[in-house]
Amino acid sequence: MPLFFFGFWQRVSKHQILFLTGLIVLIMIVSATLFSQTQHVSWLIGLYWAVTTVTTVGYGDVTPHNTVGRWIAMGTMLTAIPLAGAAFAGWAAAIVSIQLRKVWGMTMNKIHNHLVILGYSPLLIHILPDLLSEHPQAVIVSPLSSSELPDNLPCITGDPTHPHILAKASLPMAQQIVVVGESDGAVLMTAIEAHRIAPKTPIFAITQSRQAAQTLKDLGMTHSVASQDLLGHTLAKSLATPHAADFFVALLTSPDLALEEISVQQNWVGQRLDELELALSSTILAVIRQQQVILPLRHPVIEADDTILLLRPPAPGLSPAAS
Known part of the structure; x- marks a missing residue:
């Protein structure tokens, strides 16, 4: 029963409950006025009759004595009583929902520009x-x-595919969302639900297979990668070039270098990649164009919607030459 009330309160908004309550009060006032005028009693007696009728108490000490009064009574009962039942259920659901939120720890404060990690896998x-x-x-x-997780990491325990659980993580306010899982099915369901709740928040999904990563890309979640691809390609390159893996790790962990993605500025459009590289005083690793990674081997010409992947010393903003 508490779960029913909680679900009811999630489906019916506070504004709807207030609207129902106001409508019931209006019907009782109109009914009391009509009853008092047609039955020749005071307005207070008419209001007393309306309240006892709408609440289905019906003491029977005040009743209509003519046809007009009976029509007023039928209209009041057919309109106000069903609305009163819905309103009372809504207010009861609100009270139960507040208590359940306290019990289940759902009163977490909203946060902004944070990273949300959804799911669990040994890789995490x-x-x-x-x-x-x-x-x-x-x-x-x-x-x-x-x-089972670091003490300094706020944890919301629950199913990461459940909308009520995800609502506590403030997904639309997040800077990025990372989705992991022990199976591709779990990653797919979690990523799809997160994308539905926060369609504008970048989602980075880590799948096990290339097919699952491609499925998410086809659904609009372009930042998806297959862990077997990363591991397989790195291992293959390490066998052919023993220091390849060491190079990749050093590249990603060096405090003297930073990887950065920047959007193309208007005055860069039409320049060759090697010309732009000199202007930025940085090493351009790739151009991302229509979700495709273009390596700078043939110095492609920059287009308006391109994204540049840079490698340079960590420094805020662009260099003066590039601005």
Whole structure:
């Protein structure tokens, strides 16, 4: 029964409950006025009759004595009594919902510009330190209890595919969303639900298979990657070039270098990539065009909707030459 009230309150808004309550009061006032005029009693007696009728108490001490009065009574009963039942259920649901939120810990304060991690997988334990170093303000929604996760990471325990659980993580206010899972099915369901709730928030999904990552890209979640691709390609390159893996790790973890994605400015359009590289005083690693990664081997010409992937010393903003 408490779950029914909680679900009812989620479906019926506070404004609807207030509207129903106001409509019931209006019907009782009109009914009391008509009853008092047609039955020749005071307005207070008419209001007393309307209240006892709408609340279905019906003492019987005040009743209509003519046909007009009976029509007024039937109209009042057919309109106000069903509305009163819905309004009383709404107010009861509101009270129960508030208590359930306190019991279930659903009164978490809203946060902004944070990282949301949805789901759990063994990979998450290994990547959490790096994620938290880049995003100190983070929240995780996990089926695991908070005792199995870092103490400094706020944890919302529950199903990351459930809308009521996701609502507590303030997905539309998040800067980014990372989706992980022990299976591709879990990642797909979580990512789709998160995208439905926060369509404008970037979602980075880590799947196990390339097919699942491509499915998410086809659904509009372009920041999806298959872990088997990352591991497989890195391992293959390491076998052919033993220091390739060390190079990738050093590139990503060096405090003296920073990877950065920037949008193309209007005055860059039409320039060759090598010309822009000199202007930015940076190393351009790739151009992202229509979700495709273009390597700078043939120095492509910059287009308006391109995104540039840079490697340069960490510094705020663009260099003066590029601005």
